[in-house]
Amino acid sequence: MGDMSGEEVRWLTAEEQVSWRAYLRGNRELDIALDRDLQAAGISLSEYELLSMLSEAPRGQLRMSALAELIVQSRSRVTHTAARLERRGWVVRTPAPDDGRGVLLRLTDRGRAAIETFAVIHVGSVRRHLVDVLTPEQFAALGAAMQAVRDAYAADPALPDPAC
Amino acid sequence: MGDMSGEEVRWLTAEEQVSWRAYLRGNRELDIALDRDLQAAGISLSEYELLSMLSEAPRGQLRMSALAELIVQSRSRVTHTAARLERRGWVVRTPAPDDGRGVLLRLTDRGRAAIETFAVIHVGSVRRHLVDVLTPEQFAALGAAMQAVRDAYAADPALPDPAC
DNA sequence: CCGCGCTAGTTGACTGTTCAACTAAGGCCG
DNA sequence: CGGCCTTAGTTGAACAGTCAACTAGCGCGG
Numbered sequence: 027m028g029d030m031s032g033e034e035v036r037w038l039t040a041e042e043q044v045s046w047r048a049y050l051r052g053n054r055e056l057d058i059a060l061d062r063d064l065q066a067a068g069i070s071l072s073e074y075e076l077l078s079m080l081s082e083a084p085r086g087q088l089r090m091s092a093l094a095e096l097i098v099q100s101r102s103r104v105t106h107t108a109a110r111l112e113r114r115g116w117v118v119r120t121p122a123p124d125d126g127r128g129v130l131l132r133l134t135d136r137g138r139a140a141i142e143t144f145a146v147i148h149v150g151s152v153r154r155h156l157v158d159v160l161t162p163e164q165f166a167a168l169g170a171a172m173q174a175v176r177d178a179y180a181a182d183p184a185l186p187d188p189a190c
Numbered sequence: 191m192g193d194m195s196g197e198e199v200r201w202l203t204a205e206e207q208v209s210w211r212a213y214l215r216g217n218r219e220l221d222i223a224l225d226r227d228l229q230a231a232g233i234s235l236s237e238y239e240l241l242s243m244l245s246e247a248p249r250g251q252l253r254m255s256a257l258a259e260l261i262v263q264s265r266s267r268v269t270h271t272a273a274r275l276e277r278r279g280w281v282v283r284t285p286a287p288d289d290g291r292g293v294l295l296r297l298t299d300r301g302r303a304a305i306e307t308f309a310v311i312h313v314g315s316v317r318r319h320l321v322d323v324l325t326p327e328q329f330a331a332l333g334a335a336m337q338a339v340r341d342a343y344a345a346d347p348a349l350p351d352p353a354c
Numbered sequence: 355c356c357g358c359g360c361t362a363g364t365t366g367a368c369t370g371t372t373c374a375a376c377t378a379a380g381g382c383c384g
Numbered sequence: 385c386g387g388c389c390t391t392a393g394t395t396g397a398a399c400a401g402t403c404a405a406c407t408a409g410c411g412c413g414g
Contacts, residue, residue: 157206
């Protein structure tokens with residue numbers, strides 16, 4: 027005990043390797059599948075996520091920074107994505123009434139209509155590629171595990187905010 | 191039964207929503223954390239994955255297309271990534287002996303040395319952000335679920351190969 | 355009430371990824 | 385063995401994402 031050369035590296039065990047690889051690759055494949063399905067309808071997954079958060083928000087509107095935190099993207103990225111969605115007429119920028127620095131992003135009627143179409147496609151995609159290929163118990167376990175990852179991430183002193 | 195208007199949309203239940211959101215966000219946060227740790231050492235996660243596959247391959251070498259399939263990236267992306275790694279002197283391209291079209295990517299000695307350093311950082315990162323925040327049972331369940339996703343993806347008629 | 359630091363958001367340059375077009379070699383079928 | 389479809393890999397342009405620098409408004413301490 028008390029290795030003078032510093033900390034030992036704790037490599038993954040064989041079973042851990044298998045789980046880790048499955049996660050890494052499965053993850054990537056799932057992203058590809060979900061994105062492909064939405065892409066065919068004319069929107070990317072990250073654009074969809076942004077619209078989707080707006081559609082659930084009180085008046086179909088959210089502050090840029092709230093949006094960034096919700097979809098785990100940098101503020102800069104949200105600005106660029108919002109600009110793209112604005113060009114498509116799905117979203118409008120308005121100054122925040124209470125804070126002169128703030129910007130509210132609001133879903134337009136066309137945006138609302140668009141996301142309702144996309145949502146149908148997306149939910150089918152999520153079922154086909156994820157929910158329906160697992161047992162309800164497996165899916166719940168997956169959710170619980172990822173929630174634990176989130177909790178640990180949130181507790182991490184190093185950049186809890188992606189817009190660091 | 192037999193709805194004339196077509197298929198019903200099977201929306202996610204409340205619990206399914208919770209699991210799905212946890213997956214989506216946790217996933218993103220984990221990617222950010224893992225990438226940040228490697229980035230600080232001077233390499234991106236996807237470059238690391240490429241080198242890592244080479245380091246495990248028989249003579250430290252693999253065909254471009256085999257590599258693409260292993261790390262679930264398009265052939266084009268692997269070409270670009272390999273070019274970047276070649277510029278850094280970590281990898282060399284050689285024509286495949288058996289197939290005039292093929293290219294073997296081989297890890298150089300410097301590449302081998304580099305990845306050994308990165309691997310130590312990466313395994314620590316994976317433990318800190320994922321493995322060690324879960325119980326062994328949770329982690330195994332996560333792996334099993336993602337393997338099921340992979341199996342379903344592989345069985346899917348639509349583009350099993352990302353390089354479609 | 356002024357200065358200073360902090361937060362909100364944007365910008366533009368740079369880097370990485372995707373996409374479609376292309377070259378070239380394998381392999382099959384007549 | 386000659387055409388033709390398929391596979392391997394590359395290329396460059398277009399696009400998305402990151403990063404660091406910047407503007408502007410908030411809010412606190414003196």
